[in-house]
Amino acid sequence: MESVAGEKAAAGRYVAIDCEMVETGERLPDGSFRKKKSELARVSLVNYFGAVLLDVFVKPQRPITDYRTEVSGIRPKDLKNAMPFLEAQQKVLDIVQDRIMVGHAIIHDLSALRIKHPRYLIRDTSKYKPFFEYNNGRTPGLKTLVDCVLDMEIQSGEHSSVEDARFTMLLYRHAKEEWEKAVGAQYGLKMKQFFEKARQREEKERRRLENKANIERKKVKQQLKEAKQQQKKRKADDDSSSSSSNSSSEDESSEEEADESDDDQDDSE
Numbered sequence: 255m256e257s258v259a260g261e262k263a264a265a266g267r268y269v270a271i272d273c274e275m276v277e278t279g280e281r282l283p284d285g286s287f288r289k290k291k292s293e294l295a296r297v298s299l300v301n302y303f304g305a306v307l308l309d310v311f312v313k314p315q316r317p318i319t320d321y322r323t324e325v326s327g328i329r330p331k332d333l334k335n336a337m338p339f340l341e342a343q344q345k346v347l348d349i350v351q352d353r354i355m356v357g358h359a360i361i362h363d364l365s366a367l368r369i370k371h372p373r374y375l376i377r378d379t380s381k382y383k384p385f386f387e388y389n390n391g392r393t394p395g396l397k398t399l400v401d402c403v404l405d406m407e408i409q410s411g412e413h414s415s416v417e418d419a420r421f422t423m424l425l426y427r428h429a430k431e432e433w434e435k436a437v438g439a440q441y442g443l444k445m446k447q448f449f450e451k452a453r454q455r456e457e458k459e460r461r462r463l464e465n466k467a468n469i470e471r472k473k474v475k476q477q478l479k480e481a482k483q484q485q486k487k488r489k490a491d492d493d494s495s496s497s498s499s500n501s502s503s504e505d506e507s508s509e510e511e512a513d514e515s516d517d518d519q520d521d522s523e
Contacts, residue, residue: 264459267452268302269349270356270423272415273363276328277320284498287319288497294322295328297342298415300423307349308318309416311336327412343367352451356426358396358418374441379425382433399425 274296279287282338299307313336321328337345345395346367349450355371357363359380363370379385380393388394390403400408400421426433438445 264301264305265307265349265353266302267449267456268354268356268423268426269307270300270419270426271297271346271350271360271363272357272419272422273297273366274326274328274413274415275366276314276318276322276326276333278314278316279319281317283294287317289481290319292362292366293318294339294342295326295333295336296415297346297363297367298419299346300416300419302423302427304420304423306416308345310342310345312342313337315339323412325413327414341515343369352448352455356423358399358422358425372444374437374444377426377433377437379422384424384429384432396422403428418471 266438274293275292275494277290278293281287282353284515293316294312295314296309296311298309301307311332313333315499321330323329347369350369350371352375354375354377356377356379360376360378379396379399385394385399385403386392389398394402396418397408400406404421404424406421408417
């Protein structure tokens with residue numbers, strides 16, 4: 255998927271999420287592990303157009319027992335300077351707040367991040383009923399949906415949370431119109447309030463950016479004005495210096511002519 259810039263790189267109203275996990279456990283005195291479970295090791299967020307809003311490796315809070323590299327794509331070097339869990343968690347919360355969150359089997363991502371999100375703002379492609387037809391009425395996998403709905407192939411090897419998030423968003427966009435009708439029928443008032451709040455937020459952001467642009471334009475205009483003034487001053491100084499130099503040359507020339515006149519007078523005498 256091509257990268258995007260400008261307005262299409264902003265967060266907007268829709269954010270897709272995907273996480274990669276590793277296996278961790280409690281280390282026992284004999285070196286073995288117990289209570290093994292999955293922990294967050296990478297989290298990625300993209301906007302409606304696939305622009306990356308966040309993509310960070312996250313340091314698990316317990317010892318790692320299996321990197322699951324063949325699926326997760328996570329390697330020891332990736333977590334060497336990884337972001338602390340609580341910092342990554344807060345970054346995610348800051349982005350997804352008051353936005354529609356798109357994901358596949360999103361409950362696992364929320365669980366790994368230990369966060370909650372309003373049900374009416376969740377669009378889970380693993381639970382969207384019309385998608386069940388692509389797996390004989392059962393819950394479809396992301397790979398199956400991308401193949402059947404988008405006619406594309408993913409997850410042929412190691413997973414990429416950025417890639418998975420982008421394709422999840424594409425699936426949502428494919429079904430968005432009908433999907434939102436169904437959500438509206440169930441959460442009509444809440445969705446109306448959400449979109450009005452989103453509109454106000456976007457208008458506020460538009461004004462902020464507009465004000466910022468105006469300030470930058472004024473700053474550039476002032477810099478140009480000052481540059482022109484300095485240029486005029488330098489020119490005036492140069493002209494003054496040149497005038498003084500010419501005046502000095504004329505004085506010297508006059509003195510020389512006077513001297514020559516005196517010499518001529520002496521010769522004639």
